[in-house]
Amino acid sequence: MSEDVNVTIDGIILYCDESISALQLGNGYIAKKIYLEDIPFKNKITDGNGNLTTGYMGSRLSDDKGVYFMSIHKDEIYRVQPPQLKPGIALTDRDLMCPEQLEAYKEGQVDFLNRTVSLLRLFKKGNIGFKEIFFEHHFTIMGFINNTQKHTSDNVTRNIVDNTFFTLTPEDAANCNQFIRDYSGQEYDLLKNCIDEFTWGLEQIDIPTGFEQYTTALEMVLLATNQQGKKEVLSKRVSVLLESDPTRIRTLYDKMKNFYRFRSESLHEGDGRNITAVELKDMEDVVRKVLLKYLDFCKIAIATNASITWEEIKENKIDELKTAVETAKNTGTLPA
Template sequence: MYTLSDEELSDCNTFLGAYDDSVHCLIKDNIDEFIWGLEQIDIPTGFEQYTTALEMTMLAKGQQGKKEALSKRVAVLLESSPVHRKNLYDKMKEFYRYRSESLHEGNGQNITKAELVEMEEVVRRVLVKYLEFCKSELATNPSATWEELKAKKITELKANVMAAIATNELPQ
């Protein structure tokens, strides 16, 4: 079903070797949600699962203003350039609207295959950043839990969002 070039195989093995089970186990549920999105035949359903994976990873339970919080946090996590941050923020807000229309109104017609692939790549990049973060944190605190690390990362992301707002990279 899948084939990898020699270079892709090498990259894959390097990636797999970089993270032991303790790191993977911390965010296994989030990765499983992403994988469930990959397994979907229906484009809107896959898109919804990707969004859920992001919410599970980057939002606290009971988070108010999910669309704004998620869009801003994804933007500051993945992009360093002000222009790219703003573009990703705008794209994530649009994607969240598509997900809401699909999930709550049964209207997934705005979600194309290209957008599904784009969202897949965003979620993949977020999960890799979180794997890196968890690995680093476990090196200094091997008994850290996912809840502790997630809260710490959310606090960090909130500070980065506030800094981006202060420099007008992101809207209020």
């Protein structure tokens, strides 16, 4: 017979404001405003003197009532299978805590939240996300053994210095909710590795390293394995994918060639002087636009063939981009 587990999940959402309270996060989660003095896990985000730890300083908000944050909260009941009594085998304290089942539940929730954060970062710029997520599980085993288990999921690589706030207008919030509904399924799964590379770039504190990750994300989407002449091919494909006006195509092509050179200097020569915060944000914006287009491509492809693979979608789009590049070259928009 399975047993009920009552779980409470909480966490501070970094670098965002009250506008996110309009988001429909799904899976039972709500986003809400919470004052520092009312945070039930305050001792976990402050030091011994009651001061906020470094990871939360930049996300503070305040009004006439004091310092507050935006947070997530969820209460849920799920079920676990208690350990089975077997003749001659004694149950240990660890057995009675059902650690593997609780850990599996926690990992599933963290995966969901990470997916949601990635979608939010694709929808709009902003260093939104979590440093820590706190779980508290309460359950009874065999009718009389009461258990309380506390877990913390700590994102040790979290970028806590980028102070770009994620904020939404009412129109943004409605569109963002629709975006989450539209792109959190199979289309996300198909593109997940490329999205993960983009979000890994967002997590980098070192500017050249973040820039390199963004470039890698573009290569994963737009280039075949062992592609020759990567700089030219990537620059041309990005420009015809994102722009239609000849002047804008050429401008983006020139920019991407410079960006690829900057990346090569940083990666191969250890010289990242040309990559400033401005170039980093420009590159972030390019990758975001490319991934948004490809999420849409994936969704359209799935509607025609539910079993289609990422490799098939990528190959089909590369063929289309090759044709678009040839057209741009024939009209003199791009160099031969």
